Amino acid sequence: MIALLIRDLRLTFRAGGGFGLGLAFFLLVAVLVPLGVGPEGETLGKIAAGILWVGALLACLLSLDRIFALDFEDGSLDLLATAPLPLEGAVAVKALAHWLVTGLPLTLAAPLLGVLLHLPAGGYFWLILSLALGTPALSVIGTFGAALTVGLKRGGLLLSLLVLPLYVPTLIFGAEVVKRGSAGMDAGAPLALLAAITAGAAALLPFASAAAIRVNLR
Amino acid sequence: MTIWEYANPKKFMQTSARILPWIIGATVLSLGVGVIWAFFFTPDDFRQGASVKIMFLHVPAAMMAVNAWGMMLVTSLIWIIRRHHVSALAAKAAAPIGLTFTLIALITGALWGQPIWGTAWEWDPRLTSFLILGLFYLGYIALWEAVDDPDTAADLTGVLCIVGSVFAVLSRYAVKFWGQGLHQDSTIMKVGEKDPISPAFYVPLLICIAGFVLLFITLVLLRTRTEIRMRRTQALMARERVA
Amino acid sequence: MMPDLGKYAFEVGWSYVVTFALFAILIGLTLWRQARVKRLLAEVEARQGEV
Numbered sequence: 001m002i003a004l005l006i007r008d009l010r011l012t013f014r015a016g017g018g019f020g021l022g023l024a025f026f027l028l029v030a031v032l033v034p035l036g037v038g039p040e041g042e043t044l045g046k047i048a049a050g051i052l053w054v055g056a057l058l059a060c061l062l063s064l065d066r067i068f069a070l071d072f073e074d075g076s077l078d079l080l081a082t083a084p085l086p087l088e089g090a091v092a093v094k095a096l097a098h099w100l101v102t103g104l105p106l107t108l109a110a111p112l113l114g115v116l117l118h119l120p121a122g123g124y125f126w127l128i129l130s131l132a133l134g135t136p137a138l139s140v141i142g143t144f145g146a147a148l149t150v151g152l153k154r155g156g157l158l159l160s161l162l163v164l165p166l167y168v169p170t171l172i173f174g175a176e177v178v179k180r181g182s183a184g185m186d187a188g189a190p191l192a193l194l195a196a197i198t199a200g201a202a203a204l205l206p207f208a209s210a211a212a213i214r215v216n217l218r
Numbered sequence: 219m220t221i222w223e224y225a226n227p228k229k230f231m232q233t234s235a236r237i238l239p240w241i242i243g244a245t246v247l248s249l250g251v252g253v254i255w256a257f258f259f260t261p262d263d264f265r266q267g268a269s270v271k272i273m274f275l276h277v278p279a280a281m282m283a284v285n286a287w288g289m290m291l292v293t294s295l296i297w298i299i300r301r302h303h304v305s306a307l308a309a310k311a312a313a314p315i316g317l318t319f320t321l322i323a324l325i326t327g328a329l330w331g332q333p334i335w336g337t338a339w340e341w342d343p344r345l346t347s348f349l350i351l352g353l354f355y356l357g358y359i360a361l362w363e364a365v366d367d368p369d370t371a372a373d374l375t376g377v378l379c380i381v382g383s384v385f386a387v388l389s390r391y392a393v394k395f396w397g398q399g400l401h402q403d404s405t406i407m408k409v410g411e412k413d414p415i416s417p418a419f420y421v422p423l424l425i426c427i428a429g430f431v432l433l434f435i436t437l438v439l440l441r442t443r444t445e446i447r448m449r450r451t452q453a454l455m456a457r458e459r460v461a
Numbered sequence: 462m463m464p465d466l467g468k469y470a471f472e473v474g475w476s477y478v479v480t481f482a483l484f485a486i487l488i489g490l491t492l493w494r495q496a497r498v499k500r501l502l503a504e505v506e507a508r509q510g511e512v
Contacts, residue, residue, distance in 0.1 A: 148361065148378060149361075149364075151365070151370070158357075158360055158361065158364050161353070161356065161360055162361065162378065164353070165350055165353040165354050165357060165382070165389070166385045168350055168385070168388075168389045168392060168393075169385065169388040169389050169391075169392040172393065172395065172396045173395070176395065176396065189395075193392075193395075205381070208380070208381050211373075211377055212373075212374060212377055215373040215377075216370065218370065253477075257464065257477060258464055262467070267467050267469055268464065268465070268466040268467050268469045268473055269469040269473060271464075271466075271473050271476075272476045275476055275477065275480045276476070279480070314487065314490075315487065318483050318484070321483060322479070322480050322483055325476070325479050326476045326479070329473075329479075330472065333469055333472060437487065437488070437491055440491055440492075440495060441494075444491070444494055444499075447498045447502045448498050448502075450502060454502075454505045454506065455505055457509070458508070
């Protein structure tokens, strides 16, 4: 499994972009929204939590179709499916690789963008915590979407349509954590729910994803 | 004679052909009576005035939007577990109907809320949940359309429906959580959560609900029959190509 | 004959119109597809009947 992880990471960096693309997109969102909404600090501060979470979500979405596409095209996905390593494990590793390259860098970069968006001082801790807990869910759920659409040419848009509704609970609770934390209120409830969703998704979705891949490899 | 007999396509076609005229008749009757009673013969509500008449459309539509997805979940599970093609096709057939009910629930919900909220749309937790449900329906339908092989499509959409159902329930709670936010807004009317006790409203509402349920059944039967025919056509055409 | 809808005439009226318009579209599409597939199936079966 470690070997698979290292291989996937190496392939991502070799294919170019690596984590740069997701980060660049995240930065773009943080720049475009104030341009669209206006520079008032107060307004931005109120919506910063939401913008950062939506930006992270969209940036994750960008690299989802790459998770299985290359392996599917050159036949290595078939090999993975018949290898001694259970496909569910391989899928989990791929989701982890996606998170390491997308979710983790976003989590680390978010405070910097928070400055641009006038995130209230109290919110930074909660921002990092909620993204750290929530972005793995985005990767796992995204991997499921990628597994469903792996056989399709130009499945990118369909992938977004399938995955974005599944992102809704994570988005709502993640943004809620930051909003409540910024206001000094107790963020325990949304935090717990956010963590629960990530844990549940990570435990169960690899099975659904593996099933979808097997269907697509038939 | 168990219900699994009807999983056989031929048996399904025969049985549905026999019962359809009755179901259609019952649909027309209940919808007709229900809607006419609701529109012409119900009193105005003390607080909502004549806008309460929208309830007779909105509540049944909202119920059916959710029930249709529930039916799709059950039939998807049956397909995944027992591999009855009729089941998979019934789920496919139900989706556009569920989407239509969702649209009706959204539009009538917005129109009902307009005089009370003063805006054409309000991010009320209930309406927001239905908006998300609509997106689930769209994704499901899109996946059926995108995949060429029918059995692959059935499997993938089946898995999507099951996973989607879990997230749909999660979303419902998340949106409720999101709706209360930092301020309590008790003036937002919870459309559909009030149960009118007065029989003047209750009886026509029940008849309308029955009408919507029967309409759903009628359309699912009709559409599943079409899907079965389509499947047979594709099988025959495939045989032609091989020959 | 028309009930007095008061100030809600617009909302109530359009609710009923939109609902039945959407029903009509759904039923129409259902029946249209049904007819098309029935015809297609009949054609294919006729062709294969000749073989």
